[in-house]
Amino acid sequence: MPELKDCINRIFEYDIQKLIISKPADKSCEYKKITVMKMPKFYQIAKYTEKQVFHENIPFDGIAARCFELTDGCFRQINAFADGKEIYITISGKGKIVFKQKALETQTACAPAEHNRKKQYLLPEGQVIEPLVDMGIFTKEGKVVQAMYDKYKQINRIIEMIDDSIRQHSYKKLNIIDFGCGKSYLTFIVYYYLTAIKGIEANIIGLDLKKDVIEKCNKAAQKYGYENLKFELGDINGFKCPFDIDMVITLHACDTATDYALYNAIEWKAKMIFSVPCCQHELNKQIKTDKLSLLTRYGIVQERFSALLTDAVRANLLEYCGYKTQLLEFIDFAHTPKNIIIRAVYNPQQPKKAKEKALAEVNNAIEEFNVNPTLYNLLIK
Numbered sequence: 001m002p003e004l005k006d007c008i009n010r011i012f013e014y015d016i017q018k019l020i021i022s023k024p025a026d027k028s029c030e031y032k033k034i035t036v037m038k039m040p041k042f043y044q045i046a047k048y049t050e051k052q053v054f055h056e057n058i059p060f061d062g063i064a065a066r067c068f069e070l071t072d073g074c075f076r077q078i079n080a081f082a083d084g085k086e087i088y089i090t091i092s093g094k095g096k097i098v099f100k101q102k103a104l105e106t107q108t109a110c111a112p113a114e115h116n117r118k119k120q121y122l123l124p125e126g127q128v129i130e131p132l133v134d135m136g137i138f139t140k141e142g143k144v145v146q147a148m149y150d151k152y153k154q155i156n157r158i159i160e161m162i163d164d165s166i167r168q169h170s171y172k173k174l175n176i177i178d179f180g181c182g183k184s185y186l187t188f189i190v191y192y193y194l195t196a197i198k199g200i201e202a203n204i205i206g207l208d209l210k211k212d213v214i215e216k217c218n219k220a221a222q223k224y225g226y227e228n229l230k231f232e233l234g235d236i237n238g239f240k241c242p243f244d245i246d247m248v249i250t251l252h253a254c255d256t257a258t259d260y261a262l263y264n265a266i267e268w269k270a271k272m273i274f275s276v277p278c279c280q281h282e283l284n285k286q287i288k289t290d291k292l293s294l295l296t297r298y299g300i301v302q303e304r305f306s307a308l309l310t311d312a313v314r315a316n317l318l319e320y321c322g323y324k325t326q327l328l329e330f331i332d333f334a335h336t337p338k339n340i341i342i343r344a345v346y347n348p349q350q351p352k353k354a355k356e357k358a359l360a361e362v363n364n365a366i367e368e369f370n371v372n373p374t375l376y377n378l379l380i381k
Contacts, residue, residue: 005068007089007099012064014082018126019067023076034070036063037127039197045070046127046196052225053130055196121156122163122193130224131188157330158186158274158341159193162247165272165345166198173201174246179236179261180253181206184217190249191229206231207239236260245270252278259375262314262342266321266379273323273344276330280310288370311340313365313373318344319358321379 011019019036031047043063047054047070058066071078078089087101123129125144132138137148137155144152166174174194178187187206194202208214208231217231236253237260248265250258250273258277265273284306287296296302311327318325323344330341362376 003097004072004089004091007097008068008071008078009064010099011078011080011087011089012067014080014085014087016080016082019078019080021067021071021075021078025074025076029074031070031074034075035127036067037124042199044197048128052223053128054225057196057199121152122159122197123152123156123189125152129189129192131185131192131220134220135185154330155186155189159189161328161330161341161343162190162193162272162274163198165343166200171200171246174203175243176202176204176247176249177239177241177245177265178204178206179239179248179250179264180257181208181217181231182210182252183213184220184231186249186251187217187229188220188224188226191226192224195226195228201228203228203243204230205241207234207236209233209235236264239264241268244268247272247274249274251276254279255281256374259314259373259378262318262375263378266318266323269346271346273318273342275314275342275344277307277311277314277340277342280307282374283310283313283369283371286369286371289368292368309365309369309371310373311342313362314375315342315344316358316362317375317379318342319350320355320362322347322350322355324350 015038016036017038021034021036024032031049033048035046035048037044037046039057042057042059045056045058045066047056067078076091076093080087084103085101086103087099090098092098123132125138126142128140128142129138132152132155133140133142135148135151137145137152139145176190178184178190181187184206187204191202191204194200206214206217206229208217211233214231214233221229221231236250236257245265245268248261248268248270250261253261253275255278258275262273262275284303287302287306287309289296294301295305315325315327324347325342325344328341328343329339359380362373365371366373366376
């Protein structure tokens with residue numbers, strides 16, 4: 001059907017941001033729907049069966065030909081969206097093709113454009129992402145559930161931080177450990193983002209102490225077709241990794257479990273570390289100070305200060321070990337008080353003076369507040 005090929009070529013004369021191939025020609029069609037999304041460096045195709053979705057990334061110059069291959073004889077409708085315009089093709093049962101386009105409704109003139117413009121998330125709404133559907137964050141149509149919007153923003157924020165750290169390098173493969181993965185909400189999304197959107201080969205191991213959680217996560221990974229995502233039963237401390245580590249993720253590992261995760265990451269010389277600490281009780285039990293007793297006079301102040309001191313010490317110790325380290329807020333404090341993430345990227349050119357200063361600051365804090373941090377004891381032998 002050469003006429004269909006010409007129509008699809010005409011579609012891609014525009015800067016198409018999204019395209020939907022729908023209405024299967026008959027029940028024997030392998031896929032029920034196909035979506036195409038424009039990414040920064042390629043188009044991503046998602047092909048949906050009744051129970052699964054399969055992804056492939058196509059370069060810009062090959063997308064028209066690939067859309068024709070997927071549509072010809074299999075589907076009867078294409079809807080494509082460019083800035084301010086919708087273009088659609090319908091194909092009758094006898095093969096007659098109708099090609100039309102129409103202008104989309106624009107923003108009302110009474111509101112400034114910047115106030116109406118939606119934030120462009122790395123995990124875009126409108127694209128069905130199976131783990132987000134199963135989490136209850138997306139509907140089956142790929143729309144954000146209103147009650148879960150804060151969670152959606154939180155996940156996107158962490159993905160943005162990871163993207164910031166990897167986009168400066170041309171990684172083709174990444175080996176990743178997720179310590180204390182729990183139900184692995186983020187683990188699945190990281191795998192999806194790296195493989196389906198960034199086109200990076202990712203090998204990920206999720207580690208947790210709960211056998212039933214590990215079993216459920218492995219079943220979910222099989223359901224999604226995530227071949228290189230595995231979950232294992234094990235402790236953070238002393239875990240033997242089967243491959244060289246590029247990235248370590250640890251979310252809400254309780255109290256000193258975070259310290260052991262960071263210590264392992266440092267020992268492995270992981271290129272990137274992303275850690276959201278939780279329940280920083282250790283220093284709160286130890287802290288004593290004469291000069292700054294105001295910080296320990298009130299229980300709630302001592303608790304919050306101890307948590308901040310714990311993470312500041314961890315960040316400085318990472319700096320001492322050669323990492324460029326930041327403490328970042330990944331979600332508003334109003335949503336959760338556990339809203340700080342430690343992002344550390346290995347920097348082999350870290351100046352010696354900067355390392356020495358970072359360690360000196362830790363030593364001063366230890367002396368002033370009479371504390372004995374676990375990560376300090378693991379690293380400074």
